Amino acid sequence: MKTILITGAAGFIGSNLAQALVSDNKIIGFDNVNYYYDVNLKEHRLLQLQSYENFTFIKGDLADKHVVDSIFELYKPDIVVNLAAQAGVRYSIDNPQAYIDSNLIGFFNILEACRNYPVDHLVYASSSSVYGSNKKVPYATDDQVDNPVSLYAATKKSNELMAHAYSKLYDIPATGLRFFTVYGPAGRPDMAYFKFTNKLVKGEKIQIYNYGDMYRDFTYIDDIVTGVVNVMNKAPEPNEDGVRYKVYNIGNNSPESLMDFVNTLEDKLMKYGIINSVADKELLPMQPGDVYQTYADVSELEKDFGFKPSTSLDEGLDRFAKWYREYYKVGGDK
Ligand SMILES: NC(=O)c1ccc[n+]([C@@H]2O[C@H](COP(=O)([O-])OP(=O)(O)OC[C@H]3O[C@@H](n4cnc5c(N)ncnc54)[C@H](O)[C@@H]3O)[C@@H](O)[C@H]2O)c1
Known part of the structure; x- marks a missing residue:
């Protein structure tokens, strides 16, 4: 031990x-x-x-x-x-x-x-x-x-x-x-997916930077x-x-566009009855300190450990939405 x-x-x-x-x-x-x-x-x-x-x-x-x-x-x-x-x-x-x-x-x-x-x-x-x-x-x-x-x-x-x-x-x-x-269940409330969810639940508008033209390796x-x-x-x-x-x-080695990410998140929140409709989106310029995209080359990790991340955004956000519903006691019974 x-x-x-x-x-x-x-x-x-x-x-x-x-x-x-x-x-x-x-x-x-x-x-x-x-x-x-x-x-x-x-x-x-x-x-x-x-x-x-x-x-x-x-x-x-x-x-x-x-x-x-x-x-x-x-x-x-x-x-x-x-x-x-x-x-x-x-x-x-x-x-x-x-x-x-x-x-x-x-x-x-x-x-x-x-x-x-x-x-x-x-x-x-x-x-x-x-x-x-x-x-x-x-x-x-x-x-x-x-x-x-x-x-x-x-x-x-x-x-x-x-x-x-x-x-x-x-x-x-x-x-x-x-x-x-x-990202994932019991993740960080300061991160976009969590902040978006909190706003969507309250029916508030969400801010999307660089007019949605950003990519992240979630x-x-x-x-x-x-x-x-x-x-x-x-x-x-x-x-x-x-x-x-x-x-x-x-990293996941498969960057997703911010817009696809928001759409998948909204789908999952609707699936679990956490929200009933999609949010208004406010498109804004890039924030200081932000970057356009992230995309991991994980070949070293694969070579040395025979492993690379593989969970899809669809599956990961599904688990997040399910957790969110249970933790905050919101949404339906699906
Ligand atoms: N989550 C991500 O997407 C991400 C991406 C890149 C790097 N990281 C790095 O991974 C690490 C873990 O990230 P996370 O997402 O779990 O963040 P987190 O904020 O949830 O966890 C960090 C923890 O460190 C504690 N902490 C902060 N300063 C401290 C201090 N001075 N003394 C003792 N404890 C202190 C905080 O209370 C917090 O619980 C961090 O170093 C972060 O910079 C995270």
């Missing part, structure tokens, strides 16, 4: 990862349970984990070096999966400090702790946003990504650089995962979890420079 530290365990991806691992491993979940979005949802996710004997939850801030060190000292994790971060592109325009504290100082504290309490593998969340306005598609991990278009993206790229330096200097096996628009949560588990269990071999360091994309 391995001891796995999951930071961001009350978060969307962290809680699903902990669920997948808790039967066979000792999970230390860490999270500051902040108010970036509805805390009830974070508590709901934690509640489902707290019934497991193998799950220990510690509430604390990644930017607090003392707390992070004390967790490593006490539990000596074999594997660390760092998912805690200030997420969101648009929020970083108005709240830059949160990204410096959680994503830079917090990640530095994780790296220092891995240096002082050696681990078998450090896996950490990066993001498709590092590709900025990359023109070439699909996005591959050997594309040059030196032109971030948001502070969020800049912190995620920094994480990859910081991890490389620590891997090289202190021989810490480290893998960065660039996630592409993750990736279902279970595919992300399978990807993380595969990667986590196999630390990278030394590369040509002798550094045990890797970065992978985890």
Whole structure:
């Protein structure tokens, strides 16, 4: 049985990862349970984990070096999966400090702790946003990504650089995962599919940016979890420079247009009786920090793990709508 530290365990991806691992491993979940979005949802996710004997939850801030060190000292994790971060592109325009504290100082504290309490593998969340306005598609991990278009993206790229330096200097096996628009049941209310749903339920108009001309590689949560588990269990071999360091994309490898996505979402919400009619749509220009499209090249992931995400948007949004109906007690009985 391995001891796995999951930071961001009350978060969307962290809680699903902990669920997948808790039967066979000792999970230390860490999270500051902040108010970036509805805390009830974070508590709901934690509640489902707290019934497991193998799950220990510690509430604390990644930017607090003392707390992070004390967790490593006490539990000596074999594997660390760092998912805690200030997420969101648009929020970083108005709240830059949160990204410096959680994503830079917090990640530095994780790296220092891995240096002082050696681990078998450090896996950490990066993001498709590092590709900025990359023109070439699909996005591959050997594309040059030196032109971030948001502070969020800049912190995620920094994480990859910081991890490389620590891997090289202190021989810490480290893998960065660039996630592409993750969605699913009990997902993040700050993300478009969830915000649209909340508005549709209230009969409000929805805002569609870049006049609907945007593409996203929507990736279902279970595919992300399978990807993380595969990667986590196999630390990278030394590369040509002798550094045990890797970065992978985890994305659906099939971008969908924003308009198709909204239509599918509306169909699913109608199917479950959550809404009765489609919404008015307000078409607006592109928002600062946003990108035209995301599209993951997952050939490296396939080559090294024989796996790539495969859940269709139709299936994924169906499960989201079903969950939404049950969680918020709205809609019919279908
Ligand atoms: N969901 C996506 O589409 C997506 C895409 C790309 C990358 N990512 C990255 O994946 C990771 C997980 O994302 P998610 O969607 O589960 O986000 P989330 O916001 O649901 O989860 C992050 C969790 O980290 C916690 N947290 C934030 N700052 C903290 C701090 N300083 N100390 C302790 N805990 C802190 C939050 O309370 C939250 O519960 C993040 O690093 C995010 O940037 C997510």
